[in-house]
Amino acid sequence: MATVIVLNGTSSAGKTSLARAIQDLSAHAFLHVQMDSFLSMQPARMDNHPDAFVFRPVAGAVPPEVAIETGPYGARLLDGMRRSIAALADASLNVIVDDVWLGMDEQQAYESLLRGHDVNFVCVRASLEVCEAREKVRGDRDIGQVRWQFARVHQGARYDLEVDTTDSPPEQAARKIVDAFAL
Numbered sequence: 001m002a003t004v005i006v007l008n009g010t011s012s013a014g015k016t017s018l019a020r021a022i023q024d025l026s027a028h029a030f031l032h033v034q035m036d037s038f039l040s041m042q043p044a045r046m047d048n049h050p051d052a053f054v055f056r057p058v059a060g061a062v063p064p065e066v067a068i069e070t071g072p073y074g075a076r077l078l079d080g081m082r083r084s085i086a087a088l089a090d091a092s093l094n095v096i097v098d099d100v101w102l103g104m105d106e107q108q109a110y111e112s113l114l115r116g117h118d119v120n121f122v123c124v125r126a127s128l129e130v131c132e133a134r135e136k137v138r139g140d141r142d143i144g145q146v147r148w149q150f151a152r153v154h155q156g157a158r159y160d161l162e163v164d165t166t167d168s169p170p171e172q173a174a175r176k177i178v179d180a181f182a183l
Helices: 014-023 035-039 070-088 107-113 128-138 145-150 170-180
Strands: 005-007 030-034 052-056 066-070 092-099 118-125 163-166
Touching: 005 014, 014 030, 014 092, 014 145, 014 170, 030 035, 030 070, 035 092, 066 070, 066 145, 070 092, 070 107, 070 145, 107 118, 118 170, 128 145, 163 170
Parallel strands: 005 092, 005 118, 030 092, 118 163
Antiparallel strands: 052 066
C-alpha cells in the first residue's frame, strides 16, 4: 500500500515548495507529481485552446481576475494525470500530488482511483495578498488567476489537515504534515 498526499490550493499558495520540503523531511521516498507538469506536456497549439484550457479575463473585474475554462481534451488530460498517480501508487510508490481543484469531482475521482491506498488530503492556504504577490513575482501566470481561484479551490472539499503558508516557511508546514501522517 502506497501513501498519497494530495495538496490542494490556489496557484502560488506554496504547494511546490511544500512538496519539496516534505520530500526532504520524510523518512520515506515520495515522488512529486505536479499538475503543471501535465499541462506542460500538451503541444503548444493547445495553449489557451477551447478543447484544452482557456484562460479568460473576467470582464469588469477590478482587480483583474482570470477564469479558467476546461474543455474536453483538458478534462481527459486531468483524468489521465489522476490515473497516472493511481498507477504510481499501485506500483507501491508514495506520491505527493500538487493540484488545483476547480470543480466538485476532483476529490471524488482521487478517492475512487486510490482505493486501497493511504490517501491524505491537505488544504494548502495562504492569504490572497501573499498569493497575488507570489503570482506577480513568478512571472509565469496570468495575473488574476489566483484571485479567481481563491473562492473556488476549496469549495466542497474535505481535508485531513490544513496548513497555511502565509507567514511560515515551507519546512514548518511540511513538518506539520510529516508529523500528522507519520511520514
